[in-house]
Amino acid sequence: NLLSSVTGLSPQNIVMLEQVHGDEILVVDSFPQCNLPAYGEADGLITEMTGIALVIRTADCVPVFIYDVEKKVLGAVHSGWKGTMLNVAGKCIEQMKREFSCDPGGMQVFILPSIGPEMYEVNEDVAQHFPENTLFVHGKIYVDPWGSIENSCVKAGVAAEHIFNTNICNRTNYDDFFSHRYGDAGRNLNFAFISRD
Numbered sequence: 252n253l254l255s256s257v258t259g260l261s262p263q264n265i266v267m268l269e270q271v272h273g274d275e276i277l278v279v280d281s282f283p284q285c286n287l288p289a290y291g292e293a294d295g296l297i298t299e300m301t302g303i304a305l306v307i308r309t310a311d312c313v314p315v316f317i318y319d320v321e322k323k324v325l326g327a328v329h330s331g332w333k334g335t336m337l338n339v340a341g342k343c344i345e346q347m348k349r350e351f352s353c354d355p356g357g358m359q360v361f362i363l364p365s366i367g368p369e370m371y372e373v374n375e376d377v378a379q380h381f382p383e384n385t386l387f388v389h390g391k392i393y394v395d396p397w398g399s400i401e402n403s404c405v406k407a408g409v410a411a412e413h414i415f416n417t418n419i420c421n422r423t424n425y426d427d428f429f430s431h432r433y434g435d436a437g438r439n440l441n442f443a444f445i446s447r448d
Contacts, residue, residue, distance in 0.1 A: 254442060258304050262286045265442070267306045268293050270329045274337040276346050279303055295328040295343050299351060304444040310431040311421065313365040313396050314441035315340045317404075319353040325445050332373070335396050336380040341403040355408030359415065360401075363441050364428050367420030368395035 252262045266279055269289040276295030282303065283290070290296070296305040305327035307314040312331035317340070318324070326343040328334065340360070347353040368386060371394050378385045383402065384395040401414050421428035421439065429435040 254304060254306065254440060258442070258444060260302060260304055260444065264302055265304045265306060266290045266296060266298075267308065268296065268329070270294050270308065272329075272331050272333040274334060274339040274342050276326075276328070276339070276343050278346075278350060279305070294330070294334050294339055295326065295346075297324065297326045297343065297347055297350070298445070299324045301445045301447045304442045306440055306442045308438040308440060309363075309365060309421075310429045310435060310438050311366040311371075313400060314363040314439075315343075315400060316361040316363070316441070316443045317343055317347065317358055317409075318361075318443070319347060319351070319358050321357045322351055322353050323445055324351045324353050325443060327441075327443060330396070330400055332377055332380075332394065332396065335399050335403075338403050340400050341407040344404065344407040344409065356410060358409050359413045360404050360409055361443075362397055362400060362414070362416040364417055364419035364421045364424070364439070366396065366422050366430070366432065367418070368393055368397065370420050370422040370432070371396060 263286040269292045275293035279298040317326035378392045384399040386393040422430040425433045429437040
């Protein structure tokens with residue numbers, strides 16, 4: 252198992268989802284008893300447990316990780332255009348507040364490589380959901396998913412200076428990342444875990 256060799260964690264403690272492009276977020280509150288292919292059908296995970304890696308698989312969608320430094324609670328979401336429209340990152344922050352008494356002011360948000368605004372060409376049916384984050388260039392419509400997610404996190408109470416965006420477009424950097432729009436069938440494995448140290 253690739254992630255097991257990278258993280259040093261046992262395969263059953265590396266948690267993945269059957270991602271469905273929605274806004275359901277599951278809480279991982281115990282160690283899995285076996286190595287399941289998927290923890291459940293959802294697009295987000297939250298845990299306060301050390302030694303459990305939360306994995307988000309992407310090929311253009313945006314992987315977002317949220318960490319409350321004080322409470323030591325970790326969230327991870329898969330934010331495609333539907334998830335972004337549904338505010339899955341903001342809902343993860345709200346759920347961390349509700350279930351773990353987290354303070355958004357103490358959270359850090361990490362936006363990892365994904366399709367960038369210069370490459371995310373869409374039709375009007377998608378663009379209409381992102382009026383504040385739509386670009387029109389030479390008769391084509393582009394959506395800025397990063398900007399939309401950043402805005403939703405700020406609205407949820409995260410300080411703008413605590414949002415870290417790699418600004419790496421996987422479609423532009425196709426030599427380093429899988430991109431569905433480039434024709435790749437593979438997936439990028441984005442993960443984080445709370446260390447026992």
